[in-house]
Amino acid sequence: MTIYLGIDDTNADGTPGTGKIARAAAAALARDFPVLGVTRHQLYRHDDIPATTHNAALCVHLDGTGNAAGGQIFAYAKDFISRSAAPGSNPGICVASDGQIISEVTAFAEDAKTCVLSLNEARTVARRAGMLVEGFGTMRGLIGAVAAVGLAASGNDGRYVQKGTLRDLSGRCTVSVVLAAGVDEVRSTAGAVIADGTVTFQEFPKPALEGGRAVLYVEPDGEGYRDVRSG
Structure with missing residues (x-):
């Protein structure tokens, strides 16, 4: 069973972004739950939506078993984000299992x-979906947190900012190394x-979440390829 932890609006100007905080939460949760990856999801940019940079929300994908897993992850996430x-x-944070992703969530x-x-x-x-949610301050981060869960669970949105050992790769790598690292x-x-x-790579591999898989898009570059960001 996959459990999704959506996180949004945790930063302010001049502070670490939500992506960094989501990865830190994933690292801490990994002590008890296998982390399948962390994805970034681009939301609507509009003058009526306050955002420090790009209005993106993050989702941590976890392998959770047992009825208590969602509650444990939620309790930890509340404390960690606070x-x-x-x-x-x-x-805002949102925790839900794949079985809770009803059509309204999508x-x-x-x-x-x-x-x-x-x-x-x-x-x-x-x-209506039975999701666990918590907000702080004005709680506007709940909007992005719920959306991040729905988009991640669709298996066809956003890109991975953490999966396997992808963040350890840089420069030029063989395709076999990239596949072994998590693509x-x-x-x-x-x-x-x-x-x-x-x-x-421009930085490190950031494969798209497509068909429930991590797909890295590339284009020709001399005798090899270079990565193209998608999602």
């Missing part, structure tokens, strides 16, 4: 990419599967 979020931020998550949504809408969807498939922008060769 201690780690920047002063003046308005964080629709809400997709709307969050193109519409201005309300806190009341987020709470209503979470309540499920290397694919050209034209759609061809790349089985060998080398890939040069």
Whole structure:
């Protein structure tokens, strides 16, 4: 069973971003739950939506077993975010298992990419799905947290900012090394599967979440390839 921990609005200007906080939460949770990855999901950018940078929400994917797993993750996340979020931020967290991703959650998550949504809408969807949610300050982060869970659970949105040992890779690597580190498939922008060769990275591999898999898109670069960010 996969359990999703959505996190949003934990930072303020000049403080570490939500991505860093989500990865820190994942590292701490890994002591008790296998971490499948951390994904970043781009939400709607609009003047009516306060955001420090790009209005992106994060989701930690965890392998959870037992009825108590969701509650344990939620309890830890509440404590961790309350201690780690920047002063003046308005964080929200959402915890749900894959079995709780009802159609309303999916629709809400997709709307969050193109519409201005309300806190009341987020709470209503979470309540109907039986999700565990918590907000701090104005609690506006709940909107992104619920959306991040829905988008991550769809298996077709965003990109991984952490999976396996991908963050340890940089510069030029062979495709075999990239696959061993956590990418499920290397694919050209034209759609061809790349089985060998080398890939040069802008930073570190950030594969797209596509079809429930980590797919790294690349384009030709001299005798090898270079990564193309997607999602």
